[in-house]
Amino acid sequence: MKNLQQLSKPDDEIFRLKAEFDKDSRTEKINAGIGIYLDEKGKPFILPVVKKAVKKLEIKNFNYLPLSGDPLYLEESAKIVLGKYLYQETAKKIAKQGTIGGTNALYMWCRLIKAVDNQPVIILSNPTWENHLKMFEYFGFKIIEYPQLKKDRSFNFEGLASTLEKNRSACILFQAGPTHNPTGINPDKSQWQELAKMIKQNKNQVLFDFAYLGLGEGIDSDSFCLRHFIQSKIPTSVAVSYSKNMSLYQHRAGVLMVSSSSIREKELIEKYLQNAFRLVNSNPSAFAEQIVKTILASKQLISEWLIEIRNIRNSLKKRRDMFMQKSSNRFEYLKTNRGLFSLLFLKIDQIHKLRKKYAIYMLKNSRINFGGVAEDKIKYLADAVLDVTT
Numbered sequence: 001m002k003n004l005q006q007l008s009k010p011d012d013e014i015f016r017l018k019a020e021f022d023k024d025s026r027t028e029k030i031n032a033g034i035g036i037y038l039d040e041k042g043k044p045f046i047l048p049v050v051k052k053a054v055k056k057l058e059i060k061n062f063n064y065l066p067l068s069g070d071p072l073y074l075e076e077s078a079k080i081v082l083g084k085y086l087y088q089e090t091a092k093k094i095a096k097q098g099t100i101g102g103t104n105a106l107y108m109w110c111r112l113i114k115a116v117d118n119q120p121v122i123i124l125s126n127p128t129w130e131n132h133l134k135m136f137e138y139f140g141f142k143i144i145e146y147p148q149l150k151k152d153r154s155f156n157f158e159g160l161a162s163t164l165e166k167n168r169s170a171c172i173l174f175q176a177g178p179t180h181n182p183t184g185i186n187p188d189k190s191q192w193q194e195l196a197k198m199i200k201q202n203k204n205q206v207l208f209d210f211a212y213l214g215l216g217e218g219i220d221s222d223s224f225c226l227r228h229f230i231q232s233k234i235p236t237s238v239a240v241s242y243s244k245n246m247s248l249y250q251h252r253a254g255v256l257m258v259s260s261s262s263i264r265e266k267e268l269i270e271k272y273l274q275n276a277f278r279l280v281n282s283n284p285s286a287f288a289e290q291i292v293k294t295i296l297a298s299k300q301l302i303s304e305w306l307i308e309i310r311n312i313r314n315s316l317k318k319r320r321d322m323f324m325q326k327s328s329n330r331f332e333y334l335k336t337n338r339g340l341f342s343l344l345f346l347k348i349d350q351i352h353k354l355r356k357k358y359a360i361y362m363l364k365n366s367r368i369n370f371g372g373v374a375e376d377k378i379k380y381l382a383d384a385v386l387d388v389t390t
């Protein structure tokens, strides 16, 4: 094959680190890089409700699903994301496509936007998840970044507001509730309301990335932003992932939902998504959709799921609090962070030292995943961080 040299790109940082971590034979090692939730003891975790749902599955065949995915899965997903009230009000005008996890939902949204806008512009936070940048770059979006945090490490509302002011009618990418990857900080409710006013006036359209739905403050609270935007009649899409909040990482359950102004528009969007999806994936992940559907369609299982994700939130909070305490409160700003991630604001040589001396693996932007650190390793982590920073 010709010209292979020009295909060469740096490896994905998260998966390269994971490969290095797997090879590391030191028993004290910690992988705080990859966004996977481990239990308090640091062991791989499958939600009990997911195990129950898998046992309950009555698989009658492995035939193809409709191109959009399992209809009940799509409906139940819309109910959970929109809440019952807004679902009843708006579901008829929300286009839905089952996707191969959240990444593919983002990808399908890019396809849709590119199909209707040859020179799309996307406003997103700096920092953000690395794949966001790669994806929008790949699709030829003009990328405009706003700084997510102020000097005091709180949400930079003014920075975002002035970026919006300068870029009317662009698309904007947000993440769910407070679970921003990698900072653990996002607008609060009153800031979301202020933003909705500006966005409506400026005629922007919004894409929410719901990769960590429920892991911030709970499903309803984390979805407030999306629901408020849809209620405000802002063109809004959401890329839903069940990888994290149902521990289905390898099974690839996702949905893309796109609000529209009429049933006709909804049908056009769905048709486009089906055709585009057929071309690259042909059919959604049926096994994953079955598991999610079994949980969401059962009153009993859904209430168990909500309790289990509350336990995950509590466990994340406990680990963050322990880290703050054990590091002599040098990281007090973490108090306001939610979700799996936070930034420790370490320098690159400090991050390298953590890996070399302590077998602690962290991304180069010093993002730490508290869900990846066992409770009994928090002291080890805090001591190591204090050592490399003092």
Ligand SMILES: Cc1ncc(COP(=O)(O)O)c(C=O)c1O
Binding pocket: 035, 100, 101, 102, 103, 104, 129, 175, 181, 209, 211, 241, 242, 243, 244, 249, 252, 253, 254
């Ligand atoms: C911000 C963000 N969006 C989307 C995703 C994609 O998740 P999935 O594994 O469902 O594709 C991730 C996964 O790490 C993420 O961190």
